[in-house]
Amino acid sequence: MSEPVNTSELYPFGTDYAYFCTKVAELTGINLHNYKGKQMYRRLVNYMNRRNIPDFATFALRLQRDPEELERLVEYLTINVSEFFRNKEHWDVLDEKVLPLIIDSAKGRMRVWSAGSAAGQEAYSAAIVFAERSLYDVFILGTDIDEMSLSKARAGKYSTAEVKGVPSHLLEKYFSEEDGFYKVKDPIRRMVSFRRHDLLSSEYPGGMDLIICRNVLIYFSEQSKREVIARLADSLRPGGVLFMGATEAIFNANDYELTQVFPFFYRKW
Numbered sequence: 001m002s003e004p005v006n007t008s009e010l011y012p013f014g015t016d017y018a019y020f021c022t023k024v025a026e027l028t029g030i031n032l033h034n035y036k037g038k039q040m041y042r043r044l045v046n047y048m049n050r051r052n053i054p055d056f057a058t059f060a061l062r063l064q065r066d067p068e069e070l071e072r073l074v075e076y077l078t079i080n081v082s083e084f085f086r087n088k089e090h091w092d093v094l095d096e097k098v099l100p101l102i103i104d105s106a107k108g109r110m111r112v113w114s115a116g117s118a119a120g121q122e123a124y125s126a127a128i129v130f131a132e133r134s135l136y137d138v139f140i141l142g143t144d145i146d147e148m149s150l151s152k153a154r155a156g157k158y159s160t161a162e163v164k165g166v167p168s169h170l171l172e173k174y175f176s177e178e179d180g181f182y183k184v185k186d187p188i189r190r191m192v193s194f195r196r197h198d199l200l201s202s203e204y205p206g207g208m209d210l211i212i213c214r215n216v217l218i219y220f221s222e223q224s225k226r227e228v229i230a231r232l233a234d235s236l237r238p239g240g241v242l243f244m245g246a247t248e249a250i251f252n253a254n255d256y257e258l259t260q261v262f263p264f265f266y267r268k269w
């Protein structure tokens, strides 16, 4: 006789939630099981309470019927807050200490990847750092899972509140004012391309000199986090650098053939 199936082990948050996750994966390509389980479940329950959705089965049905409901959920799930030069002191380390290492060892046109680029603030910050060294012939790729963020990134237009992290001399030099908004100027925009990419399922680009992946992995399960770090490390060329977020230190960098060169900066062997 076969062992009885322990459903609480298989479905720790219930079968309704498991069904909901399958539906979300089917409709959006986002696999909720790759994110931190308890945290994701709690966020979704809060979201349903706020929107008066009684249970996961009803929610799944609504998502299937209403594209706007689906879009709203994706936006909520992906937590796409960002800033220009977020944690400025780390960008100063990038500029003063890390870029010389990268530039000195680069072969050909440099390749930079902002993975989880939200509305583009991180990718444009990187472009500005290079431009300040008169390096404009750099390929900067911004990727995100969220199409809405990517559209905003491509538009390159930000409110006064959104550009508060940009030092005033850089704001003046690299942005133009348009109807109360700040638009990234063309020489910077030309350096940056945006496209959709899911860190948990898409193919990774290779030969990167610098990968910036900040405040994305904090939402992933431990296993997904390990897999993504391994794949990011594979995407670096030898001597390339991975720039992580302020709460995302990699403690076992050696396992990925990386060496910490400064806090939050890891160099590929």
Ligand SMILES: C[S@@+](CC[C@H](N)C(=O)[O-])C[C@H]1O[C@@H](n2cnc3c(N)ncnc32)[C@H](O)[C@@H]1O
Binding pocket: 078, 079, 080, 081, 082, 083, 086, 115, 116, 117, 118, 119, 122, 143, 144, 145, 146, 149, 197, 198, 199, 200, 213, 214, 215, 216, 245
């Ligand atoms: C909190 S924002 C961080 C933005 C920026 N990197 C920063 O540090 O300011 C997290 C971003 O990761 C994106 N994201 C979440 N899951 C993702 C995945 N599986 N693949 C790619 N991007 C993802 C979200 O859409 C969101 O734009």
